[in-house]
Amino acid sequence: MTGASSGATRIGSTAPQALEFFAGIGLARLGLEEAGFHVAWSNDIDHAKCQMYRNQFGNNEQEHTLIEGDMGELHGSDLPHNISIAWGSSPCTDISLAGTRTGLNGKQSSAFWQYIRLLEEMGNNRPPVAVLENVAGLATSHSGEDIAAAVSAFNQLGYSVDALSIDARRFVPQSRPRLFLVGLTNPPEGSQANSPLRPDWLQQVFADTSLRMHRAVLPEPPEPLMAGFGMYAEEMSDDDSRWWPKGKLTAFLDSLSAVQSERVMKLKDNPFISYRTAYRRTRNGKPTWEVRADDISGCLRTARGGSSRQAVVRLGKGSTAVRWMTPKEYAALMGASHYNLNGLRTNQALFGFGDAVAVPVVEWLGEHYFMPALRGTLDKAKQQHELRSA
Template sequence: MADNRTHTTTNLACPKALEFFAGIGLARLGLEEAGFQVEWSNDIDAAKCEMYRNHFGNSPEHKLIEGDMSNLHGEDLPRDASLAWGSSPCTDLSLAGTRTGLNGKQSGAFWQYARLLRELGSDRPPIAVLENVNGLATSHSGEDLAAAVRAFNELGYSVDVLSIDTRRFIPQSRPRLFLIGLQDPPAIEQFNSPLRPDWMQQVFADSSLRTHRAPLPEPPSPLMSGLSMYIENMPDNDGRWWDAEKTDKFLDTLSPVQFSRIESLRKSTNESYRTAYRRTRNGKAVWEVRADDVSGCLRTARGGSSRQAVIRLGNGKASVRWMTPREYATLMGAAHYNIDGLRPNQVMFGFGDAVSVPVVEWLGKHYFMPALHGSLGKDLYTEQTLLASAS
């Protein structure tokens, strides 16, 4: 039976948040930009927790719990939060993972998240969020998404589902799914939104699930360019550029289509950048270059196929190197994140496994805060009503 008890928010001026699966704290950065105070965080990964402490330091207003959340209980959590954020592991759900779904060893941690929310009882936050890869929508023919929505329903939440790509804010292709549970959903619905594409409509059509489609402002259009603004400017003699032999090997693996893609840019008098991933095609390792001026999706740095290369083109030259840890941070909207003293692979793993800061900030400002203040969609509805009446 659903638990519909509501939580009383004590401070709407600076509402508090809980950060589950915190990683390196990028959800915290976005929520803080939106006006929240993250008071409690948890992650099982020691290397990510090291990065978290390295950036945020220690504060009496915040507690970071390092360890397996299955060892935590409701009484271990603060009781005054307005929002719970959970970026559960995507390994068992992503196209690059095992696709075993929510029953997988890592993605199944979602059920621990749901358990802890249940154990909070009447102190449960009025907003609960789950962030994951778009693969959650299709995993087990949509059954995993329905199961997650149903779990939130049993905790007293109606659920909205959005798909937001980071490239609406930063030139990195990084689509992610967001389940947003509200104890008090808006009565007004929005049926047409680019954030709810046709392929996710199955969940809203399922009458056994309690869902809503909150009215939201039009999000920024996906960026088609701008990568060069996020790339570190390195002189030709920087040791991180590959030598001639390695660069020639890179170029030799390119298909005719891939080679022609960069050849015109190489001949140009204007400098430009592209990114590339190494793929295995017909049993052979080859490089594939993105056609647009946007980074591919940042991934955890495990092996050569996960690492992204940067190509600088122009004035008859083609220079290649690996993407740097600082570029990883910048392309996640965390340009000023403190990575001093950390191992490069540690940094790239942390950022490649994280949520994009500006996406969280946008949701915080346009969804979470209005929901807490009871104004979600009201201004938008009033504007649309006035336009309709005027016509």
């Protein structure tokens, strides 16, 4: 377990204070800071991600502490006091009820429960807002038992819980749906009947009368983007070595289905340049490439293998060119265009961004949910919503 404490952050300690569990490369921090919070403390177990974190925020921060190591070795007494919000982007496998769920004594398989344990150990210092971010599949895994277990765990700590599904596509041209559980010790009295952020497949958990839930009144979020990846694609000259050579390009084109091939040929024949993203998949035991029909990136994933990494296809003016998506594009698609990529290995950067939360989603929640909750103005938002609807 190693710690770093040093340099002033962009937002001083007079702002509402935040804890950042499962911090990764710090994208939740970027979003919280944009919303007016000061992230005072962060933790992650992955050394490569912590390297990126320090590369971005510096090694000499005076108003922030980064703890690199297993959170199972931490205790509530190790955490700072006067915290307003705890953010946790738990690994998606950690909430599973499959097997015996050994829980608090485990390591990789129990990260969520370690998060709950630390909040419990904070006692009266527990923050009034606690958040879990996870994959959307948490809502339906094990027939809804997993999300119910997570909500129940927050309930036992005194939190009422709201559940939201937000796709990063509402802010950046990347399809990246994520689930957010927002726990409040002082939930609003007002309730929102309908919201695009609480789709039908989330209603099961709200209908569970054994759970303490609320539905905060929130403004309408931005509509999902229908295009825009082309504006994020890095421009490269035709002789850039990152474009695939002729043999690899031919293999790519030969793997396309008839529908995919027709799509590519139409775009190739256009008098203007356009970009698409593509994933490699296995169909009937054979590797094939699938090119998206729209100008939107597929969900960025951790680069553990070639099949998880997206390719960028440039089409138009009678030509086709293909290359791997770059770290700069990954950063931009996560709403972190200005992230410091200097000195990073390509796979390190791709893994860090592919395993993170999109910055503008966190910022939107911070501005429209977390801050109003702390100020006690979520019910005022309800009144304003009713006035606008009258």
